Amino acid sequence: MTHHTAVLNGIKQHWVTAGQGPPVYLLHGFPETWYGWRKQIPVLAERFTVIAPDLRGYGDTEKPASGYDKRTMANDIVALMDHLGHERIALVGHDRGARVGTRFAKDHPERIDRFVAMDNIPTRVIADTYDVNLARQGYWFFTFLGVPDLPEALIAGREEIWLTHFYRSWSYNPGMLTPEEIAVYVRAYQQPGAVRGSCMDYRAAPQDVAQDREDADQLIDCPVLTLWGEDFSAVGQAYDVLDVWKGIARDVRGVPIAQCGHLCQEERPDVVNRELLDFLADWNG
Numbered sequence: 001m002t003h004h005t006a007v008l009n010g011i012k013q014h015w016v017t018a019g020q021g022p023p024v025y026l027l028h029g030f031p032e033t034w035y036g037w038r039k040q041i042p043v044l045a046e047r048f049t050v051i052a053p054d055l056r057g058y059g060d061t062e063k064p065a066s067g068y069d070k071r072t073m074a075n076d077i078v079a080l081m082d083h084l085g086h087e088r089i090a091l092v093g094h095d096r097g098a099r100v101g102t103r104f105a106k107d108h109p110e111r112i113d114r115f116v117a118m119d120n121i122p123t124r125v126i127a128d129t130y131d132v133n134l135a136r137q138g139y140w141f142f143t144f145l146g147v148p149d150l151p152e153a154l155i156a157g158r159e160e161i162w163l164t165h166f167y168r169s170w171s172y173n174p175g176m177l178t179p180e181e182i183a184v185y186v187r188a189y190q191q192p193g194a195v196r197g198s199c200m201d202y203r204a205a206p207q208d209v210a211q212d213r214e215d216a217d218q219l220i221d222c223p224v225l226t227l228w229g230e231d232f233s234a235v236g237q238a239y240d241v242l243d244v245w246k247g248i249a250r251d252v253r254g255v256p257i258a259q260c261g262h263l264c265q266e267e268r269p270d271v272v273n274r275e276l277l278d279f280l281a282d283w284n285g
Contacts, residue, residue: 001041005060009079011067014060015053019045022285023086025077026052029095029120030198031163032263033059033188036094039269044276048090048283053080055100057197059188068200069207070103070123077104078111087111090283092276094118094265096201102248103211105220112222113283116276117245119228119235119262123205124212125244138170138234145202155195160186170262172231177266220249225279227272229260253279 001018016034018041026037026044034052044050054061056073067073077100081089090113093101098120105115130139145151155162163185168174189195226245228236235241242254255275260268 001045003060006080006083008083009072009076011056011062011064011076013053013056013062013076013080015051015080016041017052018042018050019048021048022283023081023084023089024048024050024280024283025081025089025091026050027055027077027091027093027097027100028052028058029093029097030058030201031166031189032095032185035059035184035188036263036266040092040265040273040276043273044280047277048280051080051084051086051089053077055097055201057201058194060191063191063193063197065200068197068204069211070099070204071107071207071211073100074104074107078108081111088113088285090114090116090280092116092118093120095120095262099123099208102220103208105222105224105249106215106218109221114223114225114279115220115249116225116227116279118226118272119232119264120226121235121239121241121244122212122248123208124216125239125247127205127209129239134234134238137238138232142202142205145199146205148203151199152195159189159195163189167263170232171267172229172259172261173267176261176263222249222251223279224249224252225275226252226254227264227275228254228256229262229264229267230256230258231260232262235262 005014028036037052057063091101098117167177228241230236245252265272
């Protein structure tokens, strides 16, 4: 794996790349960075050129004060593709990365061949179903991070406590991540502006919902695979995930993953890697 940076779409972006072949882009979610794909990159790199960026506001990518609506974040990826000379890609998104990927697939259908949405319920669907019960099932922090300034003040100096709560409570096996792995994320979120960046991602929800409602009737045309952890209260246990995605895309296949929480690619890389390789088998660029 090699690390790269460039100023693209007005911000300095950081990404990791490995392998050779047709391009496959991996978009991480919260509370992670590109590092969340470390168990997929070597496997996929045997057949593909793998690009794993840090999204706007995360990791070693710049953390500006604005531009966190998913249309702008999708345009970040388009700028990265143009920089690398990739006309068309296969796109894999987890959590927030799947939200960026969904907007990418709708705004730039000519640039995407296939799409994997991992453990994600689209923003518009959450907005339309959000209530106290759903908040209790795991979406409370959507509201918390949406409060201006307060989350940054409360989390500062307590990043390890904050992040560890999610890694432990969102996993089927609470000890799934080692202290050393958690420390990698803690260092990333201790960077100046990092907590604010992730908060701004969530604070863009009203813009994201508005964008999603504008083209709610426009189904994603490319093939879609959705994977989810059966044991995550906020996705697999709260929604009929496959049915939800059938309302977003024309051609959808769904695979629930047993004994798995939210961080599917980290907790069950055996299943995720197998499904990704199968879904990407005939992707030739």
